[in-house]
Amino acid sequence: MKPEAYQAQYDAYLSLIEPVLSKALEGRLVQLKEGMAYSLLAGGKRLRPVLTLACCDLLGGSVEEAAPFAAAVEMIHAYSLIHDDLPCMDDDDLRRGKPTNHKVFGEAMAVLSGDGLQSLAYETMLSQGYNENAWKAARAVAQGAGSMGMVSGQVRDMQATGQEVSAETLQKIHAEKTGALILAACLAGAYMAGAKAQDIESITGYAKALGLAFQIADDILDVTSTAEELGKTPGKDEKEHKTTYVSLYGVERAQQLAEQAAEQAQQALVRFGRKAEFLSITAQKAVKRRK
Numbered sequence: 001m002k003p004e005a006y007q008a009q010y011d012a013y014l015s016l017i018e019p020v021l022s023k024a025l026e027g028r029l030v031q032l033k034e035g036m037a038y039s040l041l042a043g044g045k046r047l048r049p050v051l052t053l054a055c056c057d058l059l060g061g062s063v064e065e066a067a068p069f070a071a072a073v074e075m076i077h078a079y080s081l082i083h084d085d086l087p088c089m090d091d092d093d094l095r096r097g098k099p100t101n102h103k104v105f106g107e108a109m110a111v112l113s114g115d116g117l118q119s120l121a122y123e124t125m126l127s128q129g130y131n132e133n134a135w136k137a138a139r140a141v142a143q144g145a146g147s148m149g150m151v152s153g154q155v156r157d158m159q160a161t162g163q164e165v166s167a168e169t170l171q172k173i174h175a176e177k178t179g180a181l182i183l184a185a186c187l188a189g190a191y192m193a194g195a196k197a198q199d200i201e202s203i204t205g206y207a208k209a210l211g212l213a214f215q216i217a218d219d220i221l222d223v224t225s226t227a228e229e230l231g232k233t234p235g236k237d238e239k240e241h242k243t244t245y246v247s248l249y250g251v252e253r254a255q256q257l258a259e260q261a262a263e264q265a266q267q268a269l270v271r272f273g274r275k276a277e278f279l280s281i282t283a284q285k286a287v288k289r290r291k
Contacts, residue, residue: 001277001278001281006278006281009278010050013046013049013050013053013054013063013070014046014050016053016063016064016067016070017046017049017050017053017067017070017071017074020067020068020070020071020124021040021041021071021074021075022041024071024075024120024123024124025037025040025041025120028116031109032109032112032113032116034105035101035104035105035109035110035112035113035116036078036113036116036117036120038101038104038105038113039078039079039081039082039095039101039113039114039117040074040075040078040117042078042095042096042098043096044096046074047182047214047282047286048070048073048074048077048181048182048185049070049071049073049074049185050070050282051182051185051186051189051207051210051279051282052066052069052070052073052185052186052188052189052192053066053067053070053189054189054278054279054282055185055186055187055188055189055190055193055203055279056189056190056192056193057189057193057278058193058269058272058275058276058278058279059189059190059193059194059195059199060193061189061192061193061194062192062193065128065192066137066188066189066192066193068124068125068127068128069124069125069128069134069137069138069141069188069189069192070185070188070189071121071124072121072122072124072125072138072141072188073121073141073181073184073185073188075117075118075120075121075124076117076118076121076141076145076150076181077181078114078117079113079114079115079116079117079118079121080114080145080150080154080181081095082100082101082102082110082111082113082114082117083110083111083114084154085100085101085102085110086102086107086110086111087102087107089154089158090236092232092233092236093233094227094231094232094233095231095232096231096232097228097231098231101113101114118145121141121145122138122142125137125138125141126138133191133192133193133194134192136191137187137188137189137191137192138188140183140184140187140188140191141184141185141188143180143184144180144181144183144184144185144187145180145181145184148176148180149176149180149181149184150176150177150180150181152176152180153173153174153175153176153177153178153179153180154177156169156172156173156176156177157173157177157242160173160242160243161240161241161242162240162241162242163241163243164243165243167248170243170244170245170248171212174211174212174215174216175208175211175212177215178211178214178215178218179207179208179211179212179214179215180211182207182210182211182214183204183207183208183211185207186203186204186206186207186210187200187203187204187207190203202268202269202271202272203268203269204268205264205265205268206265206266206268206269206279206283207265209261209262209264209265209268209283210261210262210265210282210283210286212258212261213258213259213261213262213265213283213286213287214286214287215245216245216254216255216257216258216261216287217258217286217287217289219237219244219245219246219254220245220246220251220254220255220258221234221289221290221291222234222235222236222237222238222244222246223235223237223238223246223251224251225290225291229290229291230291231291245257245258255287258286258287259287261287262283262284262286262287265279265280265283266280266283266284
């Protein structure tokens with residue numbers, strides 16, 4: 001797939017996601033809507049919802065029917081960033097090149113904006129009516145975002161701050177804090193396409209490896225990029241004495257591990273042949289990005 005064809009496909013997926021995000025905010029209390037929209041509509045890669053649609057597409061499902069679930073994943077991601085930036089968590093002042101939500105609206109409204117986005121995600125999924133595929137997709141998102149997934153990973157990450165942790169423990173933190181929502185995004189798309197057991201196995205292998213590759217790349221960018229490139233404050237992991245793949249292995253070895261994980265992601269989809277080309281390139285791009 002040529003770069004222009006990949007970008008055209010990416011943009012086509014975005015064109016299905018963005019209207020759902022905007023429409024979902026209609027009718028909300030003005031002050032709350034402003035806080036929710038500030039983070040939800042702030043741009044970004046939209047990687048997770050794109051993965052939802054790409055996995056649905058791969059398995060022959062309707063991307064239009066999967067779009068609300070893709071949007072819901074992005075709402076979950078946006079809420080998690082708002083809460084992650086709070087002084088009681090990572091205490092960050094910059095996100096996507098702009099002041100963080102609590103710096104603009106205050107801590108209380110930032111918490112409530114995140115809460116609003118979380119519940120809006122489930123409202124968006126559940127408003128699609130009931131069928132088994134939709135139920136499985138919504139459950140995957142709930143599990144990935146919840147106390148056995150992303151939230152658990154945040155707790156582990158906070159507990160590990162200032163502590164030396166093993167590579168095994170670090171991988172567990174990354175698998176939950178970052179990888180769980182990426183896995184949920186991919187599974188939601190797969191379930192909306194009526195995925196069979198073998199499909200779920202392949203998609204799971206892809207998503208877990210991609211999540212690891214993405215987080216290792218984040219660890220590297222934290223020490224190699226500027227605030228302008230990242231859109232957030234670099235060097236925070238070292239300042240907070242967090243164990244990362246870079247602190248354990250150094251930049252060069254960490255980059256090798258990221259590339260190995262990206263290759264594992266691609267191998268997980270090899271049975272789909274060229275149909276999986278978009279997802280394969282996405283894995284490659286995850287370890288070559290600058291932000």
